Amino acid sequence: MAEKTLFQKIADREIPADIVYEDDQCIAFRDINPQAPTHLLIVPRRPIPTLDDITEEDAPLIGHLFVVARRLAAQEGIAGGYRTVFNCGAAAGQSVFHLHLHLLGGRPMQWPPG
Ligand code: AMP
Numbered sequence: 001m002a003e004k005t006l007f008q009k010i011a012d013r014e015i016p017a018d019i020v021y022e023d024d025q026c027i028a029f030r031d032i033n034p035q036a037p038t039h040l041l042i043v044p045r046r047p048i049p050t051l052d053d054i055t056e057e058d059a060p061l062i063g064h065l066f067v068v069a070r071r072l073a074a075q076e077g078i079a080g081g082y083r084t085v086f087n088c089g090a091a092a093g094q095s096v097f098h099l100h101l102h103l104l105g106g107r108p109m110q111w112p113p114g
Helices: 006-011 056-076
Strands: 019-022 026-030 038-044 082-085 101-105
Touching: 006 026, 006 038, 019 056, 026 056, 038 056, 056 082, 056 101
Parallel strands: none
Antiparallel strands: 019 026, 026 038, 038 101, 082 101
């Protein structure tokens, strides 16, 4: 069996994290190095490495991650002013190769993100 990813270890409670939400498809927790007052990671339980690895069959799962993001944004009090980001690949800043959706908010956001 492949070694667990960092985020699988968090989901399995082998590594501590500030978990704010979980269901049968995904888990969400606070980023350890927050880039905004609210910075959550929404992570599918299945360890898909990057956005390049998703298929048509993953469409409901990816949609679910965004529905969870919308709910968590409301829960965090940032509805109407937040950003969601998938970094895909090292060149885009991906450092953990287990797909995750960043949810950032609580401060003004610049564009382009750099
Ligand atoms: P990315 O660079 O898009 O792959 O995002 C990975 C994110 O995971 C970064 O924002 C890190 O700060 C965050 N991170 C790394 N280790 C942990 C951890 N143990 N708990 C919570 N967040 C983490």
